[in-house]
Amino acid sequence: MTRSGGRYQQQMIKSVLGGLVAALVVLPSRLPRRPHVAETVPLTTAVGCLPLGIESRVGCLRTSCRHWNVGTNPADDCNTREEVLISGAVDAPEVGVGCRLTGGR
CATH class of the missing domain: 1.20.5 (Single alpha-helices involved in coiled-coils or other helix-helix interfaces)
Incomplete structure (x- = not known):
């Protein structure tokens, strides 16, 4: 060679x-890949797997939420946000003039 x-x-x-x-x-x-098989675990285990983090409200402004409209009853001056706070309260807040909310939790 x-x-x-x-x-x-x-x-x-x-x-x-x-x-x-x-x-x-x-x-x-x-x-082709085999599809992922769903894993069943107890709720407490699943929640324990969630990463923990520090809450950050940076950039959260009420004025940024223009979707807060006049709510379901325009006459009560409560916007959508305030209506959600009222409906989701464990103890109902007092609703003052202009839908000013006080108390409650």
Whole structure:
């Protein structure tokens, strides 16, 4: 075998190996994946897995919420936010003039 023939074989082997490596990298991503199976755990375990963080109200402005409309009863001056606070209260707040809320929780 001549030197040029040996180089040709080496180049051919490198090309074949390179193609095999490329196929091994690309083919697994093309194969269909099994769908994720739902895992059932107790609620306390699931809640325990949630990450904890510090509450941040940065950038939260009431004026940014233009969707707070006049509410279901425009005559009481309560907007949607205030109506939600009233309806979700454990102890109902007092509703003053202009829907000023005091007390409650």
